[in-house]
Amino acid sequence: MYKQTKLYGILKMKCPKCHKGDFFKGHPYRIKTLGEVKEKCDVCNQKFELETGFYQGSYYVSYALGVALFISVAVLHFIFKEKVSPISLMINFVIILFFLLPLIYALSKIIWANFFIKFDKKDVKN
């Protein structure tokens, strides 16, 4: 059941249609293939770039993920520190953002693709 949810496909970075083939050419933190999406799925042949510049829309998703990350950092800051200065909050946010950037970049692309490519149940066995 979990395998059929979009969350599974996104977290495992699998093809949005069949949840079996890999979506990216390599690991998100592999510098050589950073965020590079495969042309099509190896398993179901789904094209991943639906039109030219398709992934430009994923900037909106990465913006939303960035805001969510900032809110998370701010909440953690308020929980664990008694006095919070805006400067220390910003420094911590930038440091965390720097290390999570490849992940956010990859997640924004696969989330964006999941908006437009529907999951097809019959391509999944078990």
Ligand SMILES: [Zn+2]
């Ligand atoms: Zn597929």
